[in-house]
Amino acid sequence: MLRRKSRRITVGNVPVGGKAPITVQSMTKTDTKDINTTLSQIVELQKAGCEILRISVPDEESLEAFGYYLNKASIPLIADIHFNHKLAIECIKLGASCVRINPGNIGGKERVLEVVKAAIEHNCAIRIGVNAGSLEKGIMRRFGMTPRALAESALYWSKFLEDQGFLNFKVSIKSSDVRTTYEAHIIFAEKSDVPIHLGITEAGFGEYGIVKSSVGIGSLLLNGIGDTIRVSLTGDPVKEVKVGKYILQCLGLRSFGPEIISCPTCSRKKIDVEELAKKVAERLKDVKIPLKVAVMGCEVNGPGEAREADCGIAGGKHFSLVFKKGKVVAKAPNDEALDMLIEIIKELEENDGSEKAAISHQV
Numbered sequence: 001m002l003r004r005k006s007r008r009i010t011v012g013n014v015p016v017g018g019k020a021p022i023t024v025q026s027m028t029k030t031d032t033k034d035i036n037t038t039l040s041q042i043v044e045l046q047k048a049g050c051e052i053l054r055i056s057v058p059d060e061e062s063l064e065a066f067g068y069y070l071n072k073a074s075i076p077l078i079a080d081i082h083f084n085h086k087l088a089i090e091c092i093k094l095g096a097s098c099v100r101i102n103p104g105n106i107g108g109k110e111r112v113l114e115v116v117k118a119a120i121e122h123n124c125a126i127r128i129g130v131n132a133g134s135l136e137k138g139i140m141r142r143f144g145m146t147p148r149a150l151a152e153s154a155l156y157w158s159k160f161l162e163d164q165g166f167l168n169f170k171v172s173i174k175s176s177d178v179r180t181t182y183e184a185h186i187i188f189a190e191k192s193d194v195p196i197h198l199g200i201t202e203a204g205f206g207e208y209g210i211v212k213s214s215v216g217i218g219s220l221l222l223n224g225i226g227d228t229i230r231v232s233l234t235g236d237p238v239k240e241v242k243v244g245k246y247i248l249q250c251l252g253l254r255s256f257g258p259e260i261i262s263c264p265t266c267s268r269k270k271i272d273v274e275e276l277a278k279k280v281a282e283r284l285k286d287v288k289i290p291l292k293v294a295v296m297g298c299e300v301n302g303p304g305e306a307r308e309a310d311c312g313i314a315g316g317k318h319f320s321l322v323f324k325k326g327k328v329v330a331k332a333p334n335d336e337a338l339d340m341l342i343e344i345i346k347e348l349e350e351n352d353g354s355e356k357a358a359i360s361h362q363v
Ligand code: SF4
Pocket: 263, 264, 265, 266, 267, 268, 269, 270, 296, 297, 298, 299, 301, 302, 305
C-alpha cells in the first residue's frame, strides 16, 4: 500500500510520520487528579500495547498530577489542553512529549504563538486539533460547515506554525461524521506533508462505535493517509487500543501476532467453529509472529476456502484435517487436532526465529 509522504516528527521517543510504523494511541478516562486510578489505567493501557497516551489537563491540580505521570509512564504522554494556553506551557515545561491544543478555543494567534515558543524551547511536539465544533469564523463564512472548511483550518494553522520555524507538529481533523472527516483529510493531504493523527471523534459505543471508527479510519488508511490513530469509543480505553491494532493488522499495515481466519459456518459444519476458534486464539496469545491461522467448519470446502492461511484445521465428524501452507499434513481425531495445529505453529515460530537469526548473522 502506498503511503502518503508525510514529514517525520517525534513524540517523545516515538516517531510519527515519514515511514515510521503507524502508531496506536489512546486516552485516559479517569479523573486526572485521581492519582491511583489514573496510574492504574496508564499501566493497563501500556500493557495492552498503547504506544502514545493522551491525558486531559483541565486545571492546576491536574497539572501537578500530570507531572507525576510523566515520571511513571514508559510511553510518551500528550497533555490535552482546552481554553487555557498557560496550562499547555506548564505541561511543556514539565516535560510533556506533546501538547494537544485546539487553536479554535485557545484564544487567538498570540496564545498559540506562546505555546509554540515553549515547545521549541523544550523540544516538545504539538498536535493541532481542528474540530468541526470550533472552526474560525472567517473560514466558516467562506466555506460554510464543509469538509473544505476543516481542511482549510488545518492548512491555516499548519502554515502559522511553519512560519514560526516550528515543524515538530501533527494535525488532527475531527468531525463525528465519517464522510466529512474522509473528504476533509483528502483535501488536506493533497496540500500538506504534515503528519496526521486519525480518528473519528465521538464515534459512539459498542459495535456501532467500532464499525464507525473502523470505516472512517480504515478508508483513509487505505488511501495511504494517517500516521497515528486513535479509536474513540465510549467505554474501556483498552478496547480502543485493541480495535486500533486490529484495524492496522487487517489492512496489513502492522502485525501484532497471528490472525485467526474462521468460517462463518453453514449447514455443512462438522465442529463448533466458534468454540475452537476461541481456543486457538487463547493458545496463540503469546505467539508474536505474523501468521494466518484458519479454523474451518468442514473438510469439504475448508482447506480450499482457507488457501491463503499459513495453517489451520478443517473440522470433520470424528476426524479433522490439519493443513499447512495449503497442504493437508494430518488427519487427526477431533480432540487431538488442536494440539497438532499448535505443534505446527511452534515449528513455524522456531523457523521464523532461526530465519531472523540467519539474516542478522549475514548483516
Ligand atoms: S468451511 Fe464448510 S462449514 Fe464453513 S462456511 Fe465453508 S462450507 Fe460452511
